[in-house]
Structures are given as C-alpha cells and as structure tokens.
Amino acid sequence: MTADTPLLSVQDLSVAFRQGGKVSLAVDRISFDVHRGETVAIVGESGSGKSVSALSVMKLLPYPAASHPSGRILFKGEDLLAADEAAMRRVRGNAVTIIFQEPMTSLNPLHTIGQQVAETLILHKGMTAADARARTIELLGKVGIPDPAGRLDAYPHQLSGGQRQRVMIAMALANEPDLLIADEPTTALDVTVQAQILALLKDLQRELGMAILFITHDLGIVRRIADRVCVMKGGRIVEQGPVADIFERPQDPYTTALMAAEPQRRTRTTRAEAGTIMQADDLKVWFPVRRGLLRRTVGHIKAVDGISISVREGHTLGIVGESGSGKTTLGLALLRLIASDGPIVFMGRPIQGLGFKAMRPNRRFMQVVFQDPYGSLSPRMSVAEIVAEGLAIHHAGLDPEERDARVVAALVDVGIDPESRHRYPHEFSGGQRQRIAIARAMVLEPTFVLLDEPTSALDRIVQAQIVDLLRDLQAKRNLTYLFISHDLKVVSALADDIIVMKGGKVVESGAAERVFKAPENDYTKALFAAAFDLAATTHERPPT
Template sequence: MTDPEAVPLLSVRDLSVAFRQGGKESLAVDRISFDIARGETIALVGESGSGKSVSALSVMKLLPYPAASHPSGEILFKGQDLLKAPEADMRAVRGNDISIVFQEPMTSLNPLHTIGQQVAEVLILHRGLSQTAAQARAIDLLAKVGLPDPESRLDAYPHQLSGGQRQRVMIAMALANEPDLLIADEPTTALDVTVQAQILKLLKDLQREFGMAILFITHDLGVVRKFADRVCVMRHGQIVEQGPVREIFERPRETYTRDLMAAEPTPMVRPEKDGGALVMEADDLKVWFPIKRGLLRRTVGHIKAVDGITIAVKAGHTLGIVGESGSGKTTLGLALLRLISSEGPIVFMGQPIQGLGVKAMRPKRREMQVVFQDPYGSLSPRMSVSEIVAEGLGVHHPHISADEVDRRVTTALVDVGLDPETRHRYPHEFSGGQRQRVAIARAMVLEPSFIMLDEPTSALDRIVQAQIVDLLRDLQAKRNLTYLFISHDLKVVSALADDIIVMKDGRIVEQGPAERVFKHPEKDYTKALFAAAFDLETTAYGSPAP
C-alpha cells in the first residue's frame, strides 16, 4: 500500500498555459513540472513575465477562461486532477484546502467593505461561525499577522491602510481556514524589512503547526534563501533549473540562474552635489486622520500619519524616505503633492501651494508627477497602454498632433524597457513588473521636474529592478530631475538617494546625507532597520554600526 505521506500534496505535470487573443494563441507556460510535499515550501523565481503567477493561478483555476487554456498537463491535488474538476468542486477547494495571497492586495480587497467585514466573511462562509465569533477570530488573526491595534482597525476601509498593512490583511484572510496549501504570490512585496521578517516567521510557525505546504512566488532571492526548501527558476514560461535551495544558490548550473542571482541595484557613492535651488519644501507638516466611534460618529482621537515634518529637496537631488509600513512615508509624499489634505506650508519651485484650488494647481501638476506603489490599481483596465501613457499629454498638451503623441509615447516606453509594439495592448496582458514600467513611462512622458516614486521597484524582479534604477539615474542626470523616493528596499534607496530621512510613527527619527546615515546610523531604530535589511552584511556604504 502506498504511504499517503510519500505522495506529493500537489503534483504539476507537463503543464502548459496558452492565451488566445485576436485569433492568435501564445504560450505563457511551456510544459513545467514540479511537486510539493506536505509541509514543504517551494519557491518559483524568475523575471517578471516568466510565467510564475500564471502557473500559480492555474492551480486554483483562476485564469481568465476561456481566453486561457491548458494545451497539456495535469495538476494533481491529493490525487484529484484540478484541471478536470467541475466548478462546484473547485469552490470547495478554494479557501478551504488551498488559499492564495495575491501580489496586490488593493485589487483583492473590496473598497466598499471594512477590513473587519472582509476577514469575518471568510470565516462565516467557510467555517460557519456566527458574526460575533467571526469578528473575535478576525481580531486574533489580524493581531497574529502584526496589524497594530487590530480591534480599532476593524472599521477601517482598505484605502485607509498602508500597502503593507493591506497585505497583512490578505494574509490573515488566507490563513483563516488553515489550508493544506498556501499559494503566496509576492506576499512580502509591499512590506518593510522588519515586518517581512515577522510575516515569514509567522508563515513558518503556522506551517510547522498545521503541516501546511507553501508555493512561494517571489523575485526576492534573499527571502527564498531563508524561507524555501526547494526552488524552481523560471524563464520564458519554462523551468530552466530546480533543486534544493542550497544547491541552486551555491552551485547554479544555468547561466540565467547565475545572472539572476548576481543582479542587484549597484550602489553609487556620489560626491556631495552643489547646493541647488529648492524644489520642494515643507515646514511642520501634519496629516491627522480622525478616529470616529459611536452612533453619532464622534471624533475620539486621531491617527497622526504625518506629525510635524520639515523637509527640503534640492534640484537634481534624490531624497529617500524609508521606514516601516504605516510609518507615514506615502502619506507624506501625497501631502507634498497636494493629493491629500494637510496642515503646514508647502512651497514648490519657490511658490507656496498650500491652499491652492484645483484650477490653480493644474499648471503645476505637469511639473510634479507620481509613480504609485500599485501598478494594478493605478492603470485603467479599460485603456490601452498607449492611451494610459498619453492621457497626461491630452490634459497638459492638448494641441499637439496625434503623430507627436504617438512618438512621445513610443519614446517613453522604450526608455523604460518596454517594446513599443505592445502599446496597443491592455494592462491585464502584462506582468506586474511590466505594468509598473508602464506607470513610470506615464510619469516620464510629461518631462516633469519633480517625481514622487512610491515603491517603484517593489513589483520588479532583481534584473529589471537594476535596470529601472539605472534608468532613473540616467534620466535624472540628463534632465536634472528631482526625486522623492519612497521605499522599504534599503538596497535600492542606497543606490539612488543623496539624502535620506528615516520615519517612524509619522515622525522623522533620523535624517542626513545618505552616505553618513547608511554608514554611521545614530538612532537605535535606524540601526535595527538597517540590520534587518542587510542581514548584517556590508551595505552600500559599509557595515552598519553595531
């Protein structure tokens, strides 16, 4: 008799995935095979567009059928071929036996429902809990994944949480029913290094407790090395190499694998720049969100997202903003761009802009652009890439010809490493990394002087990440661009920033020239943050202080 423990929990055999459009069919995944045992963690790694997420979505039959098809292969879960399973059976499997954490939580969470409602719904539907019991369990789950003060967050909506906090909510929902297999598609992409470590430890603890298997999709090879048991390296829809993590990292056979591991944003130690004109200034800036409770929704307190920050950014410089998820990094950037309300003077290009109306701000919008953290939510699914990139030109340059618009769009796409022949496709036809490059092209096409970059490389694999960092450097040098660069990836920040501020709980903990702060951090919080990011390895500017 076959030992059930010896049979893989999930067995993927010769799986191919094809997409049909305009009468043509193209392979996104080409005859891949791998097994996952109970309690094992398998990582799928590779460039954006290599087929990692498509492979994972196939396991739960979540691809856009019938546009997607499987010309070959089988997916055996506990001996059942899921590709042949009827939809009724798949509904029983999804959420109970197999759960998934998607790459971008903002498109997965319902913007009209509170966090508490969404976590409780999973427990009510799949576990049959009462509303009261589900809410109590939801608080426990949110606390377990590190959401601060979870009870007060039950009534919050997704847009009121940071990207990292939304991702933690998604993880709580996925783990609610203690699945046999968890598919984690870039689950730590939006998380800072300290929370990333907490989440990975949490997943490991739950894995040991419940014998849960994990299919882990990521472009962060540092995470793979610490977290996975085995790794499959994908390229152009194929698995080019697979094996135990230690063997692949220490003795990679394929050239592509070696290139993938060697790719990293190269640190650049730049001489102190001459003092240029101030592009963006803020003094004692505050963004407080009211906490309302009770039947009459009275204000009982405030979330001090930004609490008295003073900064100045010079022309041609990059100011890096780092800190944990929820520290106020993105809120600060949005306030500076006048995209959310704030208190305190803001001066852009020598002109006060705090208090200006929509009409008065419009001419300044062309000069200040933003690349958002979420390329899924910021790109309209109803517009082609060409229309998305050209939209700003229609607003700010309404009189240029259609040929000139197309030329500028083409140039912008080439600049960010995209094939301009794909400009008439739609966002859903691109990988997460490719969509982020579209978002960067949309900002660059207007030739602004100031750009807020909110985690612009978080969705990118290491090879493309290094290319984007080089691109941003080149564009800054050619056009004297000024960047406000927000990121939890300190290696990327060290490769770009001239100056840096470290934020915690809406306040500046430490600030100064990037070289000094990275090499000689003064505050304990900064030292802990750097130690988590670089794992006590040499940083771009030397080893962090003990």
C-alpha cells in the same frame, strides 16, 4: 496518499492565451512537486510565467481566453484541471488559499476588513458572526495589525499598503489550508515586518503541516524560507533543486545572472549649491477618529506630525520606515494630493491652499509613480491611452502622430515593447505594469517625481535596470526624486539624502552615505539590522 506522494504535482503544464486570432504560450511544459510541510519557491523575471503557473493551480485564469494545451495539476491525487466549478469552490479558500500580489485590487473597497476576513470563516467553517469576529481579531493580531479590534471597521483605503497585505495574509490563513500559494506576499512590507511575517508563516507551517508555494523576486526571502526552488524564464523552468544547490552551484546561465544582479550605487557629481525645489515646514496630516452615533471626533491618527523637509534640485531624497510610518502620506501631501497643514513651497512658489484650477499648471512638473501599478492603471484604457492621457491635458497642441511618438519613446525607455502599447494592463505582469506606470510619469518630462515603491514588484535583474534608468533620466533631465521604499538596498543605490520615519515623525536624517554607514537612532539601527541580516542570507553586504 502515501507519505511519499506529493500534495501538489504539476505535470507537463502549458498555459496559452488567445487574443483575437493569435495564441501565445505563457507557460511551456513545466513540472514540479510540493510535499506536505514543504516550501517551494518559484523565482524569475517579470513575465516569466510565475504567477500564471500559480493561478492555474486554483483555475483563476481568465478562461476561456486562457487554455491548457498540455498538463495535469494533481492536488491530493485529484486533477484540478478536470474538476468542475463546484469542486473548485470547495478547494478554493479552504484546502488551497492564495495571497495575491496587489492587495488593494484584491480587497473589496466597499466592505470593512473585519467583514472580509470573517466572510471566509462563515462560508467555509460555518462560524457564527460572533465567533468569526473573535477569530478575525485573533488573526489580525497574529499578522501584526495594531489594535486589531479597533481596525475591524476600517476600510482598505484607510490602511497602509503593508497593512493591507497583512490583512490578505490573515484571510488566506483563516481556514488553516493544506496549501498556501503566496504570490509576492511581502512586497509591500518593510523589512522588520517582513521578517515577522516570514517567521509567522514558518510557525504556522510547522503547526498545521501546511505546504507553501512561494512566488517572489526577492532572493533573500527564498534563501530564508524555501526548501526547494524553481527558476523560470520565458515560461520554462530552466533549473530546479534544493535551495543550497541552486544558490551555491547554479548550473543555468540565467540563474547565475539572477543571483549576481544587484542595484549598485554609482558615484555621481551633484551640485552643492543646487537650489531647493520642494520645501515644507511643520507639515501635518491628521486623520480624525470618529465614534458613536453622532460620529464625534474622539482623537486623531497623526500620519504626518510636524515634519519639515527640503528637497534639492537634481537630488534624490530617500524616505524609509516601517509600514504605516507616514512615508506615502508625506509624499502625497507634498504634491497636494491630500489635505495637510503647514506651508509648502514648490519651485519657489507657495502651493499650500491653492485650488484645483490654480494647481493644474504645476501638475505637469510634479508626477508620481504609485506603489500599486494595477490599481493606478485604468483597466478600460490601453497602455497607449494611459501613457498619452497626460499629454492630452498638458500638451494639447500635439497632433496624434506626435503624441504616439512620445508614447513609443517613453515605453522604449522603460523596457516595454512599443508594439504592445495597444494591449490592456491585465495582459502584463506586475513588473511590466510598474514600468508602464513609470513611463506615464516620465512622458510629461517633469522636474519633480514622487516614486512610491517603484521597484517593489520587479525581479532583481529588472530592478537593477530600472534603478539605472531612473539615474540616467535624472542625469539627463536634472530630475528631482522623492524616493519612498522599504528596500534599503535600492534606497542606498539611488538616494543622495535620506530621512527615516517612525510614527509620523522623522527620527533621523542626513546624507545617505553617512546614515547608512553610521546610523545614530536606535530605530534606524534596528531597521538596517533587519534589512541586512536578511541580505546576508544571499551573501549581500550592507552599502558602504
């Protein structure tokens, strides 16, 4: 390779998928190069072909259902599409690594995180178990895992979404690859950790001369980290070039629309006298820490530590804070999906201490949209079956035609073509799966909905559409939302009230407009500064 030869050259690449007798084209003759030490970002709406293009580089598509009608993928001059499986095993995880979009489905739930990070070091570097353990601790510390030595024996479900994402980054960087493919690597991270991870990637890139192919829907990140950008729509690259040129002088109408898309806050009338639909006092969720041969409890992780909360009917309460602060744990405790201490009142009735059967009548009125849509959607069920499952339990009297009509209506509401309802989750993009998860929650017409990062996997255009959809549904049905997010721009667009969490406690709360305009707590100020300093790179302004 000469100095001018790209490390990776994708040439005239097409990707087709066969389902039954039908063939559909997901990527249509795209071409781009990535040079050593360079960061190239691919942006575009959900389903545009971004992730499919990246997975093609490592030949991780579901072959033989997937095929390449045209194109070459040259890595260090070798055509990976023509390489056999043995050759690809030498490339994957060693010269080329990938950070996947959804860490919970990428990490093995039966192995500790220490085992999973060390495995790649032992396999590709030939390290001893002791050396791999020491290197694993170092890597976990680099990506911001607190007490990395103490976390080696933790399983993926014992970490927050953001912490799981950081473990994936540690695994990808373990072997110091030539090319890192990052597929939405900061999706689950709060803004402060996001800034740290981006700085870490840039530092490692300079240190290793590593190239990065960065897939994201967050244009603030693209402006901050990328050298060049490719804009995809409908499987094609509609525009590419240096970041400054694309952001300042976009040529394609779609690029212009993408740059302009932003969730906007609407002025809406809420009832000041609205009753309280959900309330908890001095709520605690403590997880025991057990050590030793007899697994004695030696301490507790205080995920939620004495929080009192009140959610008004028809309002949206936003919960923000860094990864691991207890946001999701608080939401799940309020819905009685995990054990907690402290009284909880829902729709005027105490629900703390109710058994499974006693809680069931309440379940149709309280729904949840989880952070990881792929992990919460059964891969063995079609979309129609997934959305209709709650109807079969809570509206058992509906005949099949009525049930299907409700499913169709729910999918239309969230922008999913109802003709695709007999397909399976793996056939949809990450953003489309998130919309399916929202449809599943809304089809039961609940009164209280826990939204745990509902827009985290969506591109900006669809994100703004989903925020508008959630607001319209709220106004139409008088829904109450508990909205958990690390995207402060989305929270500012949707929330009426806000609480800021850190270390399992509430450090600040109040009307969203007041907190965003004049935060009082130092942590809140630092959180907002990280978010809107990042936003400033795309000329976005803090909410007012």
